[in-house]
Amino acid sequence: MIGVLSNLMIPLLVLVVIGYGIKKKVAVYDVFVDGAKESFELAFTLFPCMLGMLLGVNLLLKCGILDVIFEWTTPFFEFLHFPVQLLPMAFLRSVSGSTTLAMMNQFFAEYGPDSFIGRLASVIQGSSDTTLYVLTLYFGSIGVVKSKYALKAGLIADFMGIVASIIVVQLFFG
């Protein structure tokens, strides 16, 4: 049901927008092309920002230091009854969305999507967005370099999201 609904959303949105445009006697095709042109400028401004962010994130992910950090902190999280397998995912959710999506896929294959870990991974992935990516994208596109407290606030919110996910999953499925 929900799957059908979200499949319907995009065609419906396009239909409504174009239908409304015709009704208001807008030159829909010309206006469409005009709007689409903006994407060139956007792609050019975005590339350097993406490059910078990915350089930092990729190096950190691939150099192996994270495995060491996770190993160190494992006893602490075991003490908190947090499933340790999910630790890298919880930590990286704000940094790299594609990495955590791959991790979630891995958990589904390994433990099954209906296991506690599978469910918690789903909620962690689904209840939050990749803060670092959104920040780079949104501020990069308009050339804002001084982001003030944005990153701090975003990361704290992410942390609260993880905590909320754990509590909610335990309440729902525990």
Added chain:
Amino acid sequence: MNLIWAFFIIISIIYSLCTGKLDSLNTEILNSTKDALDMVMKIFPVMALWLGIMNIASVSGLLKKMSNAVAPFLSKLFPELPKGHESLSFIASNIITNMFGLGNAATPFGLKAMKSLQTLNPKKDTATRSMITFLVINTSGVTIVPTTIISLRMMHGSANPTEVVLACILATSLSTIGAVFVDRYYARRDKKRDRRSI
């Protein structure tokens, strides 16, 4: 941001030096350029499509109509935006499309919202309070229908792929409410600091 970025890179390089994994470090540095291009190339065509569709919505006045519906709610979250400003309608569209899990469609709205907020910004290189509020709401996630997750769960043979939806909604609401409070706290502190420096 600058500090974190430098920290990521420096610590990775030093660690790689210590563990002697220089080969993979070299490829990783070069791979990042390709990844960045891939990423831009992936969002570029979709963005062109939605920017086009959105332009129709904007010219025809549909966007304005939509935003009027949610304006009272949004003006509480973004008190310094002038009433009926176009950024409000972009913010509204971004949040609505995000709720349905249409991240690809939501991003161009978000970028338009940022651009529109930038026109109100007196210091072009510095983020305004509204920008940060918008960003924090976005990063905390407002998804009601997490489409990717549902389809992945389906693929792995879940007995009930959508059973996590309610949990996601609850968790995301909690984190978004939390995010707004954190944002408020920092905004207030920031304002105080500004006043003191004058």
